[in-house]
Amino acid sequence: MNKLFFSVALIFTFILSANNSYAQSEQQIKSELQKKIGANTKIKSVTASPIAGVYEVLVGNEVFYTDANSRYLIQGEIIELASGKNITEQRQADLNRIKWSELNPSNALKLVRGNGSRQIAIFSDPNCGYCKRLEKSLQQLDNITIYTYLIPILSPDSAQKSKQIWCSTDPQKTYIDWMINGIPPSGKSDCSTPLDKNLAFAKTYGITGTPTIFFTDGSRFPGAVQVSDIEKKLASLK
Numbered sequence: 001m002n003k004l005f006f007s008v009a010l011i012f013t014f015i016l017s018a019n020n021s022y023a024q025s026e027q028q029i030k031s032e033l034q035k036k037i038g039a040n041t042k043i044k045s046v047t048a049s050p051i052a053g054v055y056e057v058l059v060g061n062e063v064f065y066t067d068a069n070s071r072y073l074i075q076g077e078i079i080e081l082a083s084g085k086n087i088t089e090q091r092q093a094d095l096n097r098i099k100w101s102e103l104n105p106s107n108a109l110k111l112v113r114g115n116g117s118r119q120i121a122i123f124s125d126p127n128c129g130y131c132k133r134l135e136k137s138l139q140q141l142d143n144i145t146i147y148t149y150l151i152p153i154l155s156p157d158s159a160q161k162s163k164q165i166w167c168s169t170d171p172q173k174t175y176i177d178w179m180i181n182g183i184p185p186s187g188k189s190d191c192s193t194p195l196d197k198n199l200a201f202a203k204t205y206g207i208t209g210t211p212t213i214f215f216t217d218g219s220r221f222p223g224a225v226q227v228s229d230i231e232k233k234l235a236s237l238k
Contacts, residue, residue: 026047026055029046029069030043030045030046032070033057033070036070041059042060044058044060049065050078050080053067054066054067054074055068056091063088063095077089096220097217100216100217100218103121103147103201106194107194107198108121108147108194109148109150109165109166109175113143114142114143117145118237119144119145119146119147119215120144120146120215121148121213122148122149122212122213122214123149123151123202123207123210123211123212123214124150125151125152126175126178126185127152127157127161128154130224131211131224136180137226137230138227138230141230148175150166150175150195151195152199153199159195161185163190163191163193164188165178166193166195167188167190209222211224215234219233221233
């Protein structure tokens, strides 16, 4: 750990002392950096970070840093020592946030348990092992409304199963039967489904893996997180 902090401190010390008299504007930094990393990696923006002479670089929704002369690209986290706040982590969370109102409930399976007062949305692939693990954990939640958006991203069979689930007489039951009890969906798969809309939404908002959970404040949890973490997050939203 001491070696890590020494390395990071050394990098920033070198950057801050390196030719600051030739510091460029944010647009110039972006232009120079883009030339160096190539056209295949698109830089979304370059803005000043909380550290003088260090700039935040957005590539998609990923956060990197560079110096004022576009010499270095740094992958790591900025932590404010006085408060212990992880500035990079908070920035990443804000970038991954959506508006709950942008989700269309009509494109999701819906489960209401108890009074349904708490809400989460899950993007899931029916062939995703982590999604199945998450579904088993979610059985412990009460007073919850769960919207499940099917995004078949793993295989052609995922698309087939998603269609069969959606086209069944009771899609939510069919989904749970498969995910928890291992009863495969059967029957027709030629009805109108929202799968293309769900996949388009996922692409727009950088949902590249399943499961991905969203909360009403727009924040997301990627992966099969512990149910205790979900409960903690739900409690913070009250």
